[in-house]
Amino acid sequence: MTVARDEVADRLRNLQEGICRSFEGLDGVSRFRSDRWTRPEGGGGDTRILQGDGPVEKAAVNWSAVWGPTPDRLSDSLAAGSSSFYATGLSIIVHPRNPYAPTFHANLRYFETDRGERWFGGGADLTPHYLFEEDARHFHRTLAEVCSRHPVGDYPAWKKACDDYFYLPHRGERRGVGGVFFDHLPATHPVWEMVYDLGTALTDLYLPILHRRIGLDYTEREVRWQLHRRARYAEFNLIWDRGTRFGLETGGRTESILASLPPRATWVYGFEPEPGSPEDELQALLRGEPRSWL
């Protein structure tokens, strides 16, 4: 028995609702606004954005379910030769205001074509501006636990795939401390159970970290570093992220795709952290070999 795509779409939609509530609860000040949109060729989505003055500077929790003729530029080899596709997904990005609080990203997606390809992809990763080892450990431990609950889970492989994927070749840096990344998993029930379980774990993954960091005092110095690191985040998403490029090249909804971009960023030529500083420690971490966090 195959996974029903409508069930996937519906349950991802429910996850969206719960995740938005959780972030609103933590923020305490601002609310998500919902932008529902339809796609002329088929389907549509609900882009939920929180942009406020509270602890969450910008968050996007986007759901969509789209279908229709396979776009010409659908470069993914699995879709080559198909004439129609269906895709549903949930993507989450949080840019907290406090420079000590890390940026969070997660994505769950399902894809099928009329040629019978049916697969899941997804992942979650953490991008700190300052290293708190306990945060990275909590994040990875929680992900490893989700994986271990499912026979199809493979934390070591997906941890490595995440380190490999979120890499900026032009900077010789990884984007952050990673997490998990998987793609093209056959759309069986056990895989869907794992994907959904990951979805329900996203708030456990990130909210405790946010709670610990959003109250820390900071100065202009930390903000400068945060905005510098956010520019790197923008570089990754605009230059290297396959999902972003695919979306833009196939005529996806630009504002939804680029909702992941940081609310503020700065490009200062030749910006280098002070040797031995916490900023330097973070940079060295991103430039060194990936670490184990378990």
Next chain:
Amino acid sequence: MTVARDEVADRLRNLQEGICRSFEGLDGVSRFRSDRWTRPEGGGGDTRILQGDGPVEKAAVNWSAVWGPTPDRLSDSLAAGSSSFYATGLSIIVHPRNPYAPTFHANLRYFETDRGERWFGGGADLTPHYLFEEDARHFHRTLAEVCSRHPVGDYPAWKKACDDYFYLPHRGERRGVGGVFFDHLPATHPVWEMVYDLGTALTDLYLPILHRRIGLDYTEREVRWQLHRRARYAEFNLIWDRGTRFGLETGGRTESILASLPPRATWVYGFEPEPGSPEDELQALLRGEPRSWL
């Protein structure tokens, strides 16, 4: 008799010097700093950056002359099949602080391969955040005059090429009010004279505009719009600009290539100017058909 590449490199270097002096004179506060670098495979450059508290928020005037084995990813068809190349160029970007002052970009470049291809490329374009028709007219008129002084000059074709090139498909917007853009012009003496003449005209092209705008009063509203438009500038350079992508993909000097990025930028979801406002007027201009400015 062919154009001597060393002469091209030397004279572009001299132009760099003069252009930096001119911008320093206008700014009155800050100085360019020079970062000289060498390229392991051959050649190097001088990246000059001004980042200060005066009217020029960030400017880069970059010169380079590089050579060596043709990089694998040299996608330009003119270099396909060559085993070595030589390239020298000068690129200029100015991000003024005042939101009423437009961003300026120009580039002059020479390229040759061991297979005998030898060509020039270049151009100049203007990116206002607010439309002042007299600025756009001055800019285009000056460019048309440079072109008209040279039998090889073709303002109408290069104006159109510029409108076509500086276009953001994912936004349905041009980057600014254009200018001229040309590429793959055979490296004859008449072409080199035109390119060099354009180089000497760059300050006439832009400084009068800057002088008129840097003293205008502005508020937070204009800054918000400026930072929004600068994010579009970053999107163009990181997603679509062939030179940027080529440089990053072939292992160019990242800090020099990305010196063009705005000092500050903001991504606000769903940001739309007030209907009928000056911001709306500018956006409509960028989304409409290219205009004639002569």
